[in-house]
Amino acid sequence: MDATEAAAVLARARQGDSEAFRALVERHSRSVFRLAFRMTGNEQDAEDVVQESFLRAYKQLGRFESRANFGTWLYRIVANCSVDMMRMKQARHDQSRGDSLDAAVQMPAAGTPGPERLAESAQIQRRVQEALGGLSPLERAAFTLRHYEGRSIDEISRTLGLGTSAAKHSVFRAVKKLRISLAPLRSSPGSARLSAERSAGSQP
């Protein structure tokens, strides 16, 4: 689908043509799922986010400005749906996991395995997932956009509808919590190797 065709499809979808909207769904579903999965870290939640995002997008198509990029607009909807999904889950679990810095600090301490067992990359990633699970929905969303998606603070701010300082603060809080949570792993041989391999690449 070239740009002209895409614009025509979008225009038809905005006028309520469901077949045109179907073309948009087919075109964007996989990228929407990918983002939703990175945001939520859970396949089933990501599927729910995909559905909810397209339903919201369809309902709000009238508010979409035709000069804007549909992909960017949809991206924002997906990010915000993901945040809502994480909030809902968090509320449902009655905050039992906790959201505070203290909780993040305490989490890895419980039953911390020795450095030998942490040498395996899979185990490290499991611990990383646990640490990510200790972030608040907003922190996780902001961190995902910054770390996985490579979005700037300004872009995160626009995507999540936050002020720049709130977006920046969410990323900082996430990094701080992760740094504390993952401290025991930093000295393990597996993580040192992993860090060295990844640091050799793009980061300063």
Added chain:
Amino acid sequence: MNRHFTEEELTLYYYGEARRREDIDAHLGTCTACATTYKEIAATLAMIATPDAPARGEQYGLEVWQRIRHKLPEQNAPWWTPWIRSDRLAWAAVAATIVVAAFVAGRVWERQPASPAVPTAAEATRSAPSAEVTRRILLTSVADHLDRSERLLIDIMNTPDRSDIATEQAWADDLLTTSRLYRQDAIDAGEQSVATVLDDLERSLIEIVHSPSRISAADLEQIRRRIDAAALLFKVRVLGDELRQRDAAPTRQIS
């Protein structure tokens, strides 16, 4: 450069967003404390690899469509959408022709000095669309603002006791600044009910902003009680919905 850099600055530096990168480069070469902090941040973030999303096949888009097609809600179409249907467009063209003809006829028929105190119909017609457009922009912006505020209030209502609410405070601070501007605009536009809800909202935002970031359970409970007492979440949600409906409705006089 003698001053140490904060964790925030070093995090931005890691992500390539820091200002004065050269200063940080030079400082990290000479300051062991900052270099250690930076190494910790970099080592932590290097451990966090982008997760591979489970694969989805070529037919995935179609599968998603099949799942949602029966759930598609009614669209909030823009107010002008009904007019681009060809039959209505034709009627609109006829109406426009009549208006133009009447205007020209009026000019040619008789030139009488209009009373300065009473605006002419043509003047009223000219000024009405811009006021309407301005009002619509305001309503849409306030509706978005209320959406964001609702999310913050839900966060506050669900925050565990004795949490650090610094993130929410920064967010509330941003919303507070915007809210004040919208409230003034709403007053200017004669939208008193909007201004009243924004005023209520600001009171809670101010309370959130001025609370200690490591908030005690009692302080948090007090904020929540005030939000409940003012039925703030309900008002914010209802007003947001109402403004969106007004925005989606065909052009009409808004009281």
